[in-house]
Amino acid sequence: MFPPVYKTIRTPEVIxxxxxxIGRHGxxxxxxxxxxxxxSIVIGNPHDQISGAPCSDFTSxxxxxxxxxxxxxxxxxxxxxxxxxxxxxxNRVRVNLRDPETRLYRVGIEADFITQR
Numbered sequence: 001m002f003p004p005v006y007k008t009i010r011t012p013e014v015i016x017x018x019x020x021x022i023g024r025h026g027x028x029x030x031x032x033x034x035x036x037x038x039x040s041i042v043i044g045n046p047h048d049q050i051s052g053a054p055c056s057d058f059t060s061x062x063x064x065x066x067x068x069x070x071x072x073x074x075x076x077x078x079x080x081x082x083x084x085x086x087x088x089x090x091n092r093v094r095v096n097l098r099d100p101e102t103r104l105y106r107v108g109i110e111a112d113f114i115t116q117r
Contacts, residue, residue, distance in 0.1 A: 001044045001057045003113030008087045009037065009063065013079040017072075026062070034104060035067035035076055042110065056116050062094075063109045070098075070105050077107035084111050 006022055014037070021028060021036035028036050042062050046054035065080055067073035077093070084091045095108035 001046075001059060001115070003041075003057075003059045003061060003115050005039050005061050005063065005111075005113070008089065008113075009039075009080050009083045011079065011083045011086075014076070014083060017067075017076050017079065026064070035065070035072060037063060037065055037076070037080065039063045047114075054117060056114055059113045059115065061111050061113060063111055064095075065107045065109070066099075066102075066104045068104060073105035073107050077109060080109060084109070089113055 006024070010022065018035050018037055021032050023036065023038045024040070026038045026040035028038055040062050042060040044057055044059040047056045047058060048054050063080060065073055065076040067076055081091060089111045091109050091111040093107060094110045095106065098105050
């Protein structure tokens with residue numbers, strides 16, 4: 001139910017771009033430097049079974065890469081995707097835009113985690 005998102009995407013390549021600016025619950029401090037990553041759980045489902053409590057969970061997570069430049073957000077998203085791929089997590093891009101309020105570029109990746117209980 002609580003997948004290891006931070007641990008999975010916190011690779012040397014991602015850290016080189018965002019340091020520790022990775023915010024859970026889709027938030028990061030207003031005064032944080034850019035670029036950064038936010039993430040939140042979209043949906044979590046247990047793998048139910050008749051013989052007892054579920055032994056694992058399937059969780060979809062929304063990971064958003066934020067950067068002041070178009071090229072920068074693309075590079076950050078590629079590094080996050082590489083980290084997810086290396087850990088064996090199915091993922092897909094679900095949004096690619098420029099936020100009208102912050103003027104930051106955003107690439108949103110949805111990733112699926114299966115975690116054992």
